[in-house]
Amino acid sequence: MKKFCVLLVTCLLCLVMLSIGGSAKAVETISFLMKTGGGGAALGGGVELFNKKFEGKYKVEMVMLPLEQMQEKQVIQYITNTPTFDVFGINPATESVNFPNLTNLGPNLKEAGIDMSQFGMLVDQCTYQGQVVALPVRVGVEIVYYRKDWLEDAGLEVPDNWWTYREVARKLSKDVDGDGKIDIYGDFIKMKDRWRSYAVLKHFVLENGLGGTVLNASVSGAKVENPAPSPWLLSEYFINGLKFMESFWKEGISPDPVAQNFEENIWAIQQGKVAMSNMHSARVLFIEDPEKSKAAGKMGYTILPTQQLGPKPYVKDIGCWKLGIPNNSQNKELAFNFISFMASYEAQKYMALNYKNGPTLLRVLDDPDFLALDPSLPTLRKAYNLPLASEMPTEVKETEQVQQICHEELQKFALGIQSAEETARNMYDRLDNELTLTPAW
Amino acid sequence: MLKRERIIRRFYPYILLLPTFALIGVVLTYPWIWTLVLSLYRYSPLYPDRTQFIGLQNYLKVLSDSRFIDSLGKTGFVVAGSVGVEMLVGLGLALLLNMNLKGRRIFRLLILLPYMLTPAAVGLMWRVMLHNEWGLANYFLGMIHLPKLRWISDPHLTLPIVILMESWIFTPFVTIVLLAGLQSIPIEQTEAARMDGATRPQMFRFITVPWLGPLLLLVFVFQLMHSLRIFATVYALFRSPGPANAGMVLGIYLYETFRMTWDIGLTSSISYLLLLITALSSVYFIIRLYKRIT
Numbered sequence: 001m002k003k004f005c006v007l008l009v010t011c012l013l014c015l016v017m018l019s020i021g022g023s024a025k026a027v028e029t030i031s032f033l034m035k036t037g038g039g040g041a042a043l044g045g046g047v048e049l050f051n052k053k054f055e056g057k058y059k060v061e062m063v064m065l066p067l068e069q070m071q072e073k074q075v076i077q078y079i080t081n082t083p084t085f086d087v088f089g090i091n092p093a094t095e096s097v098n099f100p101n102l103t104n105l106g107p108n109l110k111e112a113g114i115d116m117s118q119f120g121m122l123v124d125q126c127t128y129q130g131q132v133v134a135l136p137v138r139v140g141v142e143i144v145y146y147r148k149d150w151l152e153d154a155g156l157e158v159p160d161n162w163w164t165y166r167e168v169a170r171k172l173s174k175d176v177d178g179d180g181k182i183d184i185y186g187d188f189i190k191m192k193d194r195w196r197s198y199a200v201l202k203h204f205v206l207e208n209g210l211g212g213t214v215l216n217a218s219v220s221g222a223k224v225e226n227p228a229p230s231p232w233l234l235s236e237y238f239i240n241g242l243k244f245m246e247s248f249w250k251e252g253i254s255p256d257p258v259a260q261n262f263e264e265n266i267w268a269i270q271q272g273k274v275a276m277s278n279m280h281s282a283r284v285l286f287i288e289d290p291e292k293s294k295a296a297g298k299m300g301y302t303i304l305p306t307q308q309l310g311p312k313p314y315v316k317d318i319g320c321w322k323l324g325i326p327n328n329s330q331n332k333e334l335a336f337n338f339i340s341f342m343a344s345y346e347a348q349k350y351m352a353l354n355y356k357n358g359p360t361l362l363r364v365l366d367d368p369d370f371l372a373l374d375p376s377l378p379t380l381r382k383a384y385n386l387p388l389a390s391e392m393p394t395e396v397k398e399t400e401q402v403q404q405i406c407h408e409e410l411q412k413f414a415l416g417i418q419s420a421e422e423t424a425r426n427m428y429d430r431l432d433n434e435l436t437l438t439p440a441w
Numbered sequence: 442m443l444k445r446e447r448i449i450r451r452f453y454p455y456i457l458l459l460p461t462f463a464l465i466g467v468v469l470t471y472p473w474i475w476t477l478v479l480s481l482y483r484y485s486p487l488y489p490d491r492t493q494f495i496g497l498q499n500y501l502k503v504l505s506d507s508r509f510i511d512s513l514g515k516t517g518f519v520v521a522g523s524v525g526v527e528m529l530v531g532l533g534l535a536l537l538l539n540m541n542l543k544g545r546r547i548f549r550l551l552i553l554l555p556y557m558l559t560p561a562a563v564g565l566m567w568r569v570m571l572h573n574e575w576g577l578a579n580y581f582l583g584m585i586h587l588p589k590l591r592w593i594s595d596p597h598l599t600l601p602i603v604i605l606m607e608s609w610i611f612t613p614f615v616t617i618v619l620l621a622g623l624q625s626i627p628i629e630q631t632e633a634a635r636m637d638g639a640t641r642p643q644m645f646r647f648i649t650v651p652w653l654g655p656l657l658l659l660v661f662v663f664q665l666m667h668s669l670r671i672f673a674t675v676y677a678l679f680r681s682p683g684p685a686n687a688g689m690v691l692g693i694y695l696y697e698t699f700r701m702t703w704d705i706g707l708t709s710s711i712s713y714l715l716l717l718i719t720a721l722s723s724v725y726f727i728i729r730l731y732k733r734i735t
Contacts, residue, residue, distance in 0.1 A: 079705065100488075255573065259591065259593040264572065268574075
């Protein structure tokens, strides 16, 4: 009798599990991998909207991981050819790994009647070897965050070039308690990790008349065989740019850059320790949170200063998160439906209004509902109109190896281990000798 | 029949162990062999069509890389420092906790707390504490009128900080193991020694240390093997190989090489070299331990 009861319960349990499994299968499900943080939270809102809209028919399961782990999962999927995820979130740093392994969306876009021109300059960032392989869903630019109240109290204007920016930062740096040490910094330069070091180099130096990149801008085309360092790296313009950058931490306008990254920057602004700083526009969310930030409601935003350091025109770098479908996805049709929804006006507006997502559709930026919610929006709109940095092929553009080489040399420079001239020379030589992308293969 | 029974009895234990060995084989042996095979190839997931057998070239490339040699030196420094501190402080704490002190039960519990935290959480915690501008460490230094240190950005402080963090996490493990060993020392031996007029240092030298010998060797081997593969604490603290690559220990070197090149073959060869280094540095102690136990 006892054995019979055990057998009966086991059979019932199996039936229940089968029915659950069966009913789950009725809803078509895909999985989506994205990074944690503001981007994950914002796109999570879009996923929520999609699931609500298509409840009972389609479902997207979202997995969020830190950037490095996300990238590793993506690479593992390609190496092992296991279709764990159907959609990947991709940013400029992870393009080189992903783009060669993504599905060409051209036929789907044509069939769906989606016009890529509505994304403006972001189309280039979603293209690989002439094919559209991703759709942009989240944009951000580096903007200046500044304490409006402190600038007004000091009678200072918002700086529009790096020279006045430094002057304003000097005047706003304060020793509050009279102990001879700066308590409030005028600026906050970050060089702790390679992404930030490279961004600092671009904003202070490369974008200001040197072509916007450390690599030779004349190297172009679908397949790069011999990426070469930019000859501008050995110019007086570049060396002077490094020295200008150095003046910020040498004079105490910025704290030790080797110890800072964007997390410390956010804390510092939230705690009222920094007067100005440049950061990704998506961080506005954290700075304007009144529960965590003493600076909430007191901030102003403007585009990055410019200056004509070198003879080339000023250029800007705008990065965006895009969604792509790996080649080995088992449900490309639903995956495309999802990513095209995420890039649609409906989802872009929803994410921007509710999750402070930087929209990729320009017409969303013109929506009057936004201005009240996001004070950085006019700045973002202005930044979109600036000329883009020269487009490098994906194989070499912003790869981690390029960033790492620049980062190592910049850190040695910031630590006083080598001069600006040595930094420029070493950066050039290492980019010339050490890049192991297409040439090695 | 008897012969059949004898055969069954002889092979029966192996049949029972077969599932375990099969699992170990799949989980452990297969990755080992596959990694070894990959280390003989030039292979990247970015360019799978360009995979090429290159023999030992990956190993030669790594061994001739100045960064690898540099990371070996840094790892050696961290191993010597962290294992040394863990053993000395761990033994000291174990001796203290073995004494009849008031509140020792609470101390025994509290001392385990660092060991319960994940290395990544510890790294983040220390990152906040050691922040150059607003961290607790410099705050307390300022209170006693000492100059502030550039904890996170001074390359000369990087490895000492790593040693400190690792010791903070793993000393409790050493303490608890040695405490268990101390408590297993027969009380008659210490009493007899005391009655014979032995001093505390003599009792420590001639009774405690010999009794603890196998355990000391055991924790030493564990900590040695662990320290050679440090990664999480360094990366959580610096999110990079540290200022001017000052924290580029072997684990970080392996990770960074993979991230920079996406060359699975090269990275596999580094992991095998790390395995070899770990095995070579601990085999002597393992043999000694085995001899002591048997």
